[in-house]
Amino acid sequence: MASKTRKKQQATQVDQAAGQPNGQVVQLQVPSKPIHFEQTFETYPAGAYTHEELGLSREDLLAIYRNMLLQRRFEERAAQMYGKQKIAGFLHLYIGEEAVSTGAAWSIKIGHDSVITAYRDHGIALALGMTANECMAELFGKIDGCSRGKGGSMHFFKAEKKFFGGHGIVGGHVPLGVGIAFAHKYKEDGGVCLTFFGDGAMGQGTVHESMNLAALYKLPVVFIIENNQYAMGTAVWRAFANTEFYRYAANYNMPGALVDGMDVFSVMKALRKYVALAREYQPSVLEVRTYRYRGHSMSDPAKYRTKEELEAKKKEDPIIRLKSYMLQHGLSTNEELDAIDADVKKEVQASVEFAEKSPLPPLESIYEDVYAQPDYPFLA
Amino acid sequence: MAIMQFREAIRAAMIEEMERDERVFLIGEEVGQYDGAYKVSEGMLKRFGPKRVIDTPISEAGFAGLGIGAALNGLRPIVEFMTFNFSFVAFDQLVNNAAKIRYMSGGQFKIPIVFRGPNGAAGQLAATHSTSTESVYSYFPGLKVVAPSNPDDAKGLLKSAIRDDDPVIFLESELMYSMRGEVNEDPEYLIPLGKARIAREGEDVTIVAHSKSYWIALEVADRLAEEGYSAEVIDPRTIRPFDFDTVVQSIKKTNRCVIIDESNPFASVSSEVAFQVQQRAFDYLDAPVLRVTAKDTPAPYAKNLIEYYMPSADAAYEACKKVMYVD
Ligand SMILES: Cc1ncc(C[n+]2csc(CCOP(=O)(O)OP(=O)(O)O)c2C)c(N)n1
Ligand SMILES: [Mg+2]
Numbered sequence: 001m002a003s004k005t006r007k008k009q010q011a012t013q014v015d016q017a018a019g020q021p022n023g024q025v026v027q028l029q030v031p032s033k034p035i036h037f038e039q040t041f042e043t044y045p046a047g048a049y050t051h052e053e054l055g056l057s058r059e060d061l062l063a064i065y066r067n068m069l070l071q072r073r074f075e076e077r078a079a080q081m082y083g084k085q086k087i088a089g090f091l092h093l094y095i096g097e098e099a100v101s102t103g104a105a106w107s108i109k110i111g112h113d114s115v116i117t118a119y120r121d122h123g124i125a126l127a128l129g130m131t132a133n134e135c136m137a138e139l140f141g142k143i144d145g146c147s148r149g150k151g152g153s154m155h156f157f158k159a160e161k162k163f164f165g166g167h168g169i170v171g172g173h174v175p176l177g178v179g180i181a182f183a184h185k186y187k188e189d190g191g192v193c194l195t196f197f198g199d200g201a202m203g204q205g206t207v208h209e210s211m212n213l214a215a216l217y218k219l220p221v222v223f224i225i226e227n228n229q230y231a232m233g234t235a236v237w238r239a240f241a242n243t244e245f246y247r248y249a250a251n252y253n254m255p256g257a258l259v260d261g262m263d264v265f266s267v268m269k270a271l272r273k274y275v276a277l278a279r280e281y282q283p284s285v286l287e288v289r290t291y292r293y294r295g296h297s298m299s300d301p302a303k304y305r306t307k308e309e310l311e312a313k314k315k316e317d318p319i320i321r322l323k324s325y326m327l328q329h330g331l332s333t334n335e336e337l338d339a340i341d342a343d344v345k346k347e348v349q350a351s352v353e354f355a356e357k358s359p360l361p362p363l364e365s366i367y368e369d370v371y372a373q374p375d376y377p378f379l380a
Numbered sequence: 381m382a383i384m385q386f387r388e389a390i391r392a393a394m395i396e397e398m399e400r401d402e403r404v405f406l407i408g409e410e411v412g413q414y415d416g417a418y419k420v421s422e423g424m425l426k427r428f429g430p431k432r433v434i435d436t437p438i439s440e441a442g443f444a445g446l447g448i449g450a451a452l453n454g455l456r457p458i459v460e461f462m463t464f465n466f467s468f469v470a471f472d473q474l475v476n477n478a479a480k481i482r483y484m485s486g487g488q489f490k491i492p493i494v495f496r497g498p499n500g501a502a503g504q505l506a507a508t509h510s511t512s513t514e515s516v517y518s519y520f521p522g523l524k525v526v527a528p529s530n531p532d533d534a535k536g537l538l539k540s541a542i543r544d545d546d547p548v549i550f551l552e553s554e555l556m557y558s559m560r561g562e563v564n565e566d567p568e569y570l571i572p573l574g575k576a577r578i579a580r581e582g583e584d585v586t587i588v589a590h591s592k593s594y595w596i597a598l599e600v601a602d603r604l605a606e607e608g609y610s611a612e613v614i615d616p617r618t619i620r621p622f623d624f625d626t627v628v629q630s631i632k633k634t635n636r637c638v639i640i641d642e643s644n645p646f647a648s649v650s651s652e653v654a655f656q657v658q659q660r661a662f663d664y665l666d667a668p669v670l671r672v673t674a675k676d677t678p679a680p681y682a683k684n685l686i687e688y689y690m691p692s693a694d695a696a697y698e699a700c701k702k703v704m705y706v707d
Contacts, residue, residue, distance in 0.1 A: 114453065148486030157485035164452055165485065172472050175442050179449020179457075186405070186431070186455060193449075206472075209442030216437065369487030370521050372545035377574070377621050378521075379656075 039250045044270040046263035046316065051331075054268055058331050064106060064264055065326070066340050068098040068319045071123045073341075073348045074132055078122070078139055078153075081352065082298050087139045091153050094123035096293040099318030100226055101127035103267025104194055107275050114184065116164040116177045117196035119154035120226075120292075124196065128161045132351035142358035149361040150369070162191075170231075171197065171204025174223075178210045181221035185281060192220040192278040194271075200231025202245055208252075214283040215252040222274045223285045226261065232296045233304040249285035261290030262316040291316075382565050387420045387557040389531035390496070393538035394421070394458060396567045398428055401456060404542060405432040407443055408460030408497075417462045418498065418557050444470035444495065448477045448547075451493040456542065461497035464513045464551065478547040479522030490545045496538070499527065499551035500592065500642050501679050504686055510679035514590075515641075515648035517549045518620040524573055525619040527551040529594035531561040533617055536571030544573060553592055576623035578630070582610035585700050586630040588653060589640035590616050593691060596640050596672075600696045611700060619649055627653065628660045635666040636703040640696050645673040667703035672696045 051061055075093045082091050094101070097120075105127035108115070117124050125135055130146055138145030139153055146156050147166075156166040164180055167173035177195025184191035201207050202225065214221045225245045229236055236243045249256025255277070259270040267288065274284045291313040295302040302310075326332040367378055384392065398404045405428075410417045412425040412435040425433040436443040440461065447457035461467045467474060478491055501510035518525040524546050528534040534552070541548040579594070580601055589597035594615045601611040612630050616623055631637050637657055641650040650671040657669050672691040680686055701707035 116449075145486075147484055147488075150486050151484040155484040157481075157488050159485070159488040162453075164449070164489070165481065167477075169472055169476050172445070172476055175445020175473060176449035176452065176477060178442070179446035179451070180453040181449075182446055183450040183453035183455045186450070187453075206441045206445065209437075209439035210445070212437060213439060213442050213446055217434075369483050369485075371524075372482065372490045372492075 039247070041246050041249070042255075042257040042270070044257060044259040044266040046260035046266055046321070049263075049265040049269050051265070051325075051329075054265060061322070061326055061331055062340065064102055065319070065322050065337065066344060067102045067105070067127055068264065068322065069341060069344045070132065070347065071098045071101065071126045072319060073344050074126060074135065074351070075122055077348045077352060078136070079294070079298065081139070086355075087153070088141070089152050090119070091139070091298045092120040092296065093294040094120050094292065096313065096317070097226060097228060097261065097290045098123055099264035099267050100224070100261045100288050100290050103264045104196075104224065104271050105129075107268050107271035108192065108194060111161055112189075113191050113275070114162040114164060114180045114193040115196070116173050116180060116193065117166065118170065118173065118198055118201065119166065119168045120198070121154065121156045121166040125156045125158065125163065125166075128158065128163050130156070130158050130161060130163070132347050133354040136351035136355040137358045140355040140358065141360070142355055143361045143365070144354070144358040148365070171201040171206045173197070174201065174204070174207045174210040175213070177221055177223075178214050178219060181214065181219040181278075181283070182217065184220050190279060192222065192275055194222050194224055194275075196224045196226055198231060199225060199227040199229065199236050199245065200234070200239070202248070203239055208248075211248065211252040211254065211285065215254045218281040219283055220278040220281055221283045222271070222278050223283070225285065225287045226290055227287050228290045228292045230292070230296070230304070232300070235304065246285060246287040254284050255282070256285040256287070259286050259288045261288035262313075262318050263321055264318055381562045383560055384531050384563040385557065386531045386534055386552070386559045386561070387418060389535040389563045390420050390538055390552065391422065391424065392563070393535045393542070395424065395427065397539055397542040398432060400567070403454065403456045404458065405434065405455065406458045406460065407434040407436060407447060409436055409438055409462050411435060411460050416460070418554060420557070421460070440466050440470040441473055444473040445477060447493050447495075448473060448481075448491060451491045451547075452481065452489050456492045458494045458496060458542065461495060463509065463554070464497055464499040465509050465511050467495065467497075467513065474517065474523070474549070475520050479520045483522060491547045492545045494538070494541045494548045494550050496550035497552060498554045498557070500553055501674070501686065501690060502554035504681050504683060505679070506681040507678035512643040512674065513549075514551055514619045515643040518649060522547070523620060524548045525551065526573060526617065527591040527619055528617055529556075529591050529615050531559065532563045533571060533577070533615070535563050536569050537573065537617060540570045540573050543570070548573070551591065555592060571617070573618045574621040574623055575618070576614050576616045576626040578612065578626065579615050580611065580613040582612035582634065584609045584611060584634055585636040585638060585704055586612045586614060586627065586634045587638050587640065587696070587700065588614050588616060588627055590619065590649075591642065593640040593642050596691060596693045596696055599693045600700060603693075603697055604700060609700075609704060609706075622653065622656075624653075624656045624660060627657065631657060631661045632664045635664055637665070637669045638696060638699045638703060639669065639671040640691050641671060641673050642691055643673060645671070645676050648673065667705065670699040670703055672699050
């Protein structure tokens, strides 16, 4: 079942895992001259790519536009519903970052490739084609939610989309992404795993262990650092000695690249390349620079940043950018795009009604799915 | 039947299950080229190759999480911790990811993984290298915890653990690895998780003890027998889920219970067993439940101190005499 190239790659894993290549004697040396490294990292700036070079049709562009807008409108409604106390707990909004999720989802084979992320997960869920209904119902804590009301905002899951969550511990899910990729390689099914995490997670040891393991075992994983400049109220430069996160790739002998996450074309351009590399068992690290418009969670007034900073970023809005692009290139009209917006709003409104109507999980379900074992003897 | 060391029984279980199911693989520090820090996986790299016997860097959180991710995506990993003391570096992976993802996903994913390795004290290794983790891990709904006391149970239980669709913490012991015993060689010999073994029948007192403590229980039972008392010794084998029924049935006969548990005493396996016994068998008890545990301190280094720290046969013997009111 293995292709020839995969067999070859498997052999590399052998060398890596089983010690010195070909049993040769390895002696550590100290050279007499200073050591000088040159490192090159690709960049994917905003506004640099056209839909033609990405091979996107008008229909593709409309679908991408609609998907980003769906995430935006969904979360705007979710925020409202939080205010009405229909949604409780932590609610972290992704608004402003939609080009990252949509661009990524449009760069993989959904249901074949895998995706895992942190708790700011509504955007990627909707990008992968999970329905607004099941997502809103989960926020409402209802039985028809994508995690049957057991996960909430931070813990969306969808097995059939190979969406492995939705994880609440900063950095804790990153090794899982590596393991998911490990299984893709082990099964030789050709899948890759996109492993998303925030800038804040770069402070966690698990992220660095994961990068090392992925590079060591040559696993089909793309690490995607969603650098939105803040971890709660901590700006990256207050937390990291080196804030150029793509550069960490070099420490683990992987390619790294810097991507403008406010332009869905830039995200797609980069992702396509590095997903293809991952399919050849070359992992990589992408730092995607993005921005969240809202506070960290619903209780955060975001006083640690200026209005000017926020307003400047909003001028780069990924949805407006795509809209202007389509209008400029005569690919759509204001009327058509407005109609899409109206349609999206309807879909989101319907999801609120769906979530309202969906029943609460029955109390007996508290004991369901703790174990696969059906007759586990819980203590009373 | 064959005579095997404990480590050989574990190895046999892993080999049989890896031959039976291609999705099973072994990953951990020194499991491959080095043949295992305690030689449990000796020869397995040669037999299965580096795709399925995988050496890792010293990254417990990383490779434990890798295992969980692989389990989520259809494989059945065996993750070896060099000792369970080092599992604390991976604590978040075990208690948040392995234990909870099935639940939080509404049952969409199963996590068939075994974390195995030596647990508990092993002589003068001092505090960081002597932790008994069964009380810690059995706290968490979503995990199963197994702690066998002999080679035959080790093999039958490990095979069941590997075939189980839930995450299993499988606790071995450095001090028992060289212990020999009869082992069933049938490749379909499975001991169900959650079932205790009545190791010795008796009338006068029930002793509950797992892993190394089980051997203390047998020693105490022998001493009591010399004096004309018969102790019933129960090895729970699985800590979570715990087979309280077997213990309660026994107490209905003996009306007395002593627990030997190498854990520290606070909020431990012995606390829970004692609570469950009083709840389920209060009317049958003729004496308070007593327990013999490690001291309520970190494990010390000095020979006399670590001996004093560990649950002893003398203390267990005294406890039995006390609940029988013959001290
Ligand atoms: C291990 C851990 N420590 C602390 C927290 C609390 N916490 C939740 S989100 C967060 C900030 C993370 O920021 P980042 O990784 O940049 O992601 P972002 O919120 O920007 O998407 C913190 C500290 C946590 N969830 N997990
Ligand atoms: Mg951030």
